[in-house]
Amino acid sequence: MSQVPVSATDAPALTVDGVTVRFAGVTALDCVSFAVAPMAVHAVIGPNGAGKSTLFNVVSGAYQPENGTVWFRGTDLTKLQPHDVAGLGVARTFQNIALLASETVEENLMLGRHHLTRAGIIGSALGLPAARREDRHHRARAREIGAFVGLGDKLGATAGALSYGDQKRVEIARALCVEPDLLLLDEPVAGMNAHETSVIAQLVRDIRDALLIPILLVEHDMGMVMAIADRVTVLDFGRRIADGVPDDVQSDPDVQRAYLGTGEE
Numbered sequence: 245m246s247q248v249p250v251s252a253t254d255a256p257a258l259t260v261d262g263v264t265v266r267f268a269g270v271t272a273l274d275c276v277s278f279a280v281a282p283m284a285v286h287a288v289i290g291p292n293g294a295g296k297s298t299l300f301n302v303v304s305g306a307y308q309p310e311n312g313t314v315w316f317r318g319t320d321l322t323k324l325q326p327h328d329v330a331g332l333g334v335a336r337t338f339q340n341i342a343l344l345a346s347e348t349v350e351e352n353l354m355l356g357r358h359h360l361t362r363a364g365i366i367g368s369a370l371g372l373p374a375a376r377r378e379d380r381h382h383r384a385r386a387r388e389i390g391a392f393v394g395l396g397d398k399l400g401a402t403a404g405a406l407s408y409g410d411q412k413r414v415e416i417a418r419a420l421c422v423e424p425d426l427l428l429l430d431e432p433v434a435g436m437n438a439h440e441t442s443v444i445a446q447l448v449r450d451i452r453d454a455l456l457i458p459i460l461l462v463e464h465d466m467g468m469v470m471a472i473a474d475r476v477t478v479l480d481f482g483r484r485i486a487d488g489v490p491d492d493v494q495s496d497p498d499v500q501r502a503y504l505g506t507g508e509e
């Protein structure tokens with residue numbers, strides 16, 4: 245596995261360097277580079293087809309780029325499979341809700357703890373004391389995280405019966421149950437009304453402030469991004485056309501052209 249030195253304390257938490265992805269004639273990402281600072285909420289925005297999902301899939305290990313690297317904690321994530329990326333402390337949510345609809349919120353959160361358990365399936369199935377102790381510990385932590393995201397009174401509810409906004413919160417809580425060092429949020433407010441959007445926006449900020457981890461956010465909702473992001477990278481047709489603080493990005497002529505040109509937002 246390739247290694248780079250991680251020495252400076254202000255070194256980026258994540259470095260995307262020259263990433264190119266092509267699909268049968270379409271250049272989805274064209275030599276894209278940017279860095280995510282520690283503890284930053286870093287948004288990636290862009291019109292439809294700009295390459296945002298592709299970028300997310302590269303960072304989470306689902307796609308391997310044709311060129312480029314993604315450095316996290318001294319490791320090039322592009323050389324890893326998704327479960328190894330997750331094992332390094334990278335947790336993600338999905339654009340489409342992916343919960344066990346017939347299970348309770350608590351059981352869905354427990355799925356996020358799975359990789360942290362040691363007792364194994366046989367120990368748990370036999371109800372061995374060590375397995376029971378471990379289960380209690382992880383359940384307590386899952387409940388704590390459920391309460392943190394505002395679902396403390398819904399831990400026993402069936403996930404599929406919750407409102408859309410609450411289901412999104414379960415997804416985010418499940419990602420937090422992994423105890424991540426980097427959180428990837430894929431369009432967390434897609435399909436939400438203004439109230440639900442502001443609740444999730446506040447939650448994203450709370451997560452960063454409480455856990456002090458960087459959050460990479462792919463999002464369409466420009467208002468939400470401008471309100472909560474510390475830094476914004478803008479993609480258009482697979483190219484990085486802007487990268488900076490929200491105010492600068494918003495007034496960037498290339499960004500305005502990209503959005504107006506597609507009639508978006």
Ligand SMILES: Nc1ncnc2c1ncn2[C@@H]1O[C@H](COP(=O)(O)OP(=O)(O)OP(=O)(O)O)[C@@H](O)[C@H]1O
Nearest residue numbers: 267270271272290291292293294295296297298299
């Ligand atoms: N698996 C694939 N096979 C072929 N082309 C793909 C594939 N995935 C994405 N593309 C193409 O790559 C480009 C970037 O797509 P991507 O989904 O990453 O954009 P996006 O910014 O996430 O778009 P949206 O906002 O609509 O979700 C598009 O032209 C898309 O059609």
